[in-house]
Amino acid sequence: MITLGIETSCDETGVALFCSERGLIADALHSQVDLHAPYGGVVPEIASRDHVRMLLPLIQRLMSEAGVEKPDAIAYTAGPGLVGALMVGGGVANGLALAWACPVVAVHHMEGHLLAPMLEENSPEFPFLALLVSGGHTMLIAVRALGAYDVLGTTLDDAAGEAFDKTAKLLGLGYPGGPLLAALAEGGDESAFSLPRPMLKKANLDFSFSGLKTAVMLAVKKVEAAGELQSRRADIAASFQRAAVDVLVGKAVRAAESEGLQRIVVAGGVGANRLLRRDMANRFPGQVFYPRFEFCTDNGAMIAVAGAMRLAEATEATEIRALARWSLESLHEPALT
Ligand code: KG4
Ligand code: ZN
Numbered sequence: 001m002i003t004l005g006i007e008t009s010c011d012e013t014g015v016a017l018f019c020s021e022r023g024l025i026a027d028a029l030h031s032q033v034d035l036h037a038p039y040g041g042v043v044p045e046i047a048s049r050d051h052v053r054m055l056l057p058l059i060q061r062l063m064s065e066a067g068v069e070k071p072d073a074i075a076y077t078a079g080p081g082l083v084g085a086l087m088v089g090g091g092v093a094n095g096l097a098l099a100w101a102c103p104v105v106a107v108h109h110m111e112g113h114l115l116a117p118m119l120e121e122n123s124p125e126f127p128f129l130a131l132l133v134s135g136g137h138t139m140l141i142a143v144r145a146l147g148a149y150d151v152l153g154t155t156l157d158d159a160a161g162e163a164f165d166k167t168a169k170l171l172g173l174g175y176p177g178g179p180l181l182a183a184l185a186e187g188g189d190e191s192a193f194s195l196p197r198p199m200l201k202k203a204n205l206d207f208s209f210s211g212l213k214t215a216v217m218l219a220v221k222k223v224e225a226a227g228e229l230q231s232r233r234a235d236i237a238a239s240f241q242r243a244a245v246d247v248l249v250g251k252a253v254r255a256a257e258s259e260g261l262q263r264i265v266v267a268g269g270v271g272a273n274r275l276l277r278r279d280m281a282n283r284f285p286g287q288v289f290y291p292r293f294e295f296c297t298d299n300g301a302m303i304a305v306a307g308a309m310r311l312a313e314a315t316e317a318t319e320i321r322a323l324a325r326w327s328l329e330s331l332h333e334p335a336l337t
Helices: 034-040 044-065 083-100 109-119 160-170 177-185 211-224 229-259 274-283 300-315
Strands: 002-007 014-020 023-031 071-081 105-106 128-133 138-145 148-154 263-267 287-288
Touching: 002 023, 002 300, 014 044, 014 300, 023 044, 023 300, 034 044, 044 083, 044 274, 071 083, 071 109, 071 300, 083 105, 083 109, 105 109, 105 300, 109 128, 109 138, 109 177, 109 263, 109 300, 128 177, 128 229, 148 229, 160 229, 177 229, 177 274, 211 229, 229 263, 229 274, 263 274, 274 287
Parallel strands: 002 071, 071 105, 128 263, 263 287
Antiparallel strands: 002 014, 014 023, 128 138, 138 148
16 A cells, blocks of 8 residues: 655655555655745745645656556645645645545644654564654653553753754854754864753653753853854854753653653654764663654655554545644544444
8 A cells, every 4th residue: 555645734845655565665855944044934924835836746756756656545744733834735635635536644743753763674663652852842752552642741841953943043053953053063062061951850751941042042142252152152062962962861761761661762853863862872771763864854754654554544534634733642543444
């Protein structure tokens, strides 16, 4: 069974073809990053319009290059995300499903991120602990089975990716700042600035990054006043990255241990961070799984695999769904049909 996956929840137009027997066949991505960069963040109206412009040609190219005439099913991101952007994917998915007379399934964007490691040969079995760290979310989730998710902790303010992006902005880096900050940090001394590790000592599994961001802002002001910003930028970036990774790894390992889970999946854009990957592997005694780098950030392949897994177990009603907010815990295990 071949599933066409469509992702349009934010600023990436992602499409992919996933075969239940052979795995991923093809994927393509059009990033809108350059369009939004002048504004320092995603502009919803520009995002929707660009999805309209790019989605159908991208699907056409994907299918002709893969030599697939018609998929057996279509999966699209129905939320959470920018509602106008979601409606583009939902509309196209349902229109094509009607034309091709195939089933269509609405996928939760975060479930897509959680299941992205299933695209790899070495994929995790259920249950596992997921650390979902993206530009919009920071969550620790006990993944008991497909659709059975318990959110153990979440951020009280900024998401982890947002903290990377905002810190990068303070350091005069471009957008999205996470990868740029990580690159700058490579040449820096991570112990140069003593920054807080918010909530690390608290017994609960929630996160908070606003205090860390304020501490970085004060550090930037101090070195700026001394006329040393240029020479100390890498040290600030490295110290920030160390503090953020300490908190993420510390809490994830504690969550897995308290839930008795032997596997950790790190997913979402910040999961591309190399220090996070290295530390998690060093500090967690169980197995750690990641999607490949390009599937850590938004993509169509994770939506295709999540949709295929759901359709393998149940059929879904055809309707266009576009939910700006959608709780991961409201999902159910697919009903057997
Ligand atoms: O999952 P994603 O593509 O989009 C959301 O759904 O939010 O995640 C994007 C986030 C951005 O905040 C970006 O700065 C961050 O992931 N990111 C990174 C790295 N690569 C991407 N943060 C830290 N280190 C990286 N290497
Ligand atoms: Zn995402």
